[in-house]
Amino acid sequence: MxxxxxxxxxxxxxxxxxxxxxxxxxxxxxxxxxxxxxxxxxxxxxxxxxxxxxxNTVETWSYSIDDLSLPDKTAYIEETIHTETGDYVLLRKANLPDDTLVILSDSENRDYSKAVQEIASAYTNQNYKVKIRNCHETMMLSLAHAEHFDLFLLREEATS
Known part of the structure; x- marks a missing residue:
C-alpha cells in the first residue's frame, strides 16, 4: 500500500x-x-x-525605402535631420499624428540605438511626444513593412 x-x-x-x-x-x-x-x-x-x-567590431547600418517594402511609399517622406553629433536621413509619415510618434530601433545595434535616441531628442525638442520601440532587426523591419511607425531611421548622412 x-x-x-x-x-x-x-x-x-x-x-x-x-x-x-x-x-x-x-x-x-x-x-x-x-x-x-x-x-x-x-x-x-x-x-x-x-x-x-x-x-569589438563597429556595426554599420544603412536602410533604404526598398528595404522596407512599404505598401504605400507615397505616405512617407524622406528627410534629413540635423542633431548635435551628426546628420541623419529618416523616413517620416507625411501626416504626423498629433499624439505620440513611434520610432523603431534595433535593440542589438548600439550605434543605431544611439542615433535613434538623438532623433527622438530632436523631435522632443520640437514639442512632440516620442515613443521608441526597441526590438531585433528582423522584427523592426517587419514592423516597418507593416507601416507601424511614424519615424524610421534610414542612414547616417555622410559628413564632408
Missing part, C-alpha cells in the same frame, strides 16, 4: 513539474517576440553575443 502511494506521489510530482515547465515555455514563446526555440536549445545566441563582444 505504501509503495503504491509513493508511486502515485512520484507520478503527481513529475506531472506537475512537466505541466509547469511546459506552461512557462509556451508563455515565453507566446509573449517574447525575440525568443527562438533553436537558440534556446543550441545556445547559439549566447555564443554569437560572446563572439561579437570579443570582436
Amino acid at each position: 505504501k509503495a503504491q502511494q509513493k508511486r502515485r506521489l512520484m507520478i503527481l510530482f513529475i506531472t506537475i513539474l512537466f505541466v509547469g515547465s511546459f506552461s512557462i515555455f509556451l508563455n515565453r514563446v507566446s509573449f517574447d517576440a525575440n525568443f527562438s526555440v533553436i537558440d534556446a536549445i543550441s545556445g547559439a545566441t549566447k555564443q554569437t553575443h560572446r563572439k561579437k563582444d570579443k570582436a
Whole structure:
C-alpha cells in the first residue's frame, strides 16, 4: 500500500513539474517576440553575443525605402535631420499624428540605438511626444513593412 502511494506521489510530482515547465515555455514563446526555440536549445545566441563582444567590431547600418517594402511609399517622406553629433536621413509619415510618434530601433545595434535616441531628442525638442520601440532587426523591419511607425531611421548622412 505504501509503495503504491509513493508511486502515485512520484507520478503527481513529475506531472506537475512537466505541466509547469511546459506552461512557462509556451508563455515565453507566446509573449517574447525575440525568443527562438533553436537558440534556446543550441545556445547559439549566447555564443554569437560572446563572439561579437570579443570582436569589438563597429556595426554599420544603412536602410533604404526598398528595404522596407512599404505598401504605400507615397505616405512617407524622406528627410534629413540635423542633431548635435551628426546628420541623419529618416523616413517620416507625411501626416504626423498629433499624439505620440513611434520610432523603431534595433535593440542589438548600439550605434543605431544611439542615433535613434538623438532623433527622438530632436523631435522632443520640437514639442512632440516620442515613443521608441526597441526590438531585433528582423522584427523592426517587419514592423516597418507593416507601416507601424511614424519615424524610421534610414542612414547616417555622410559628413564632408
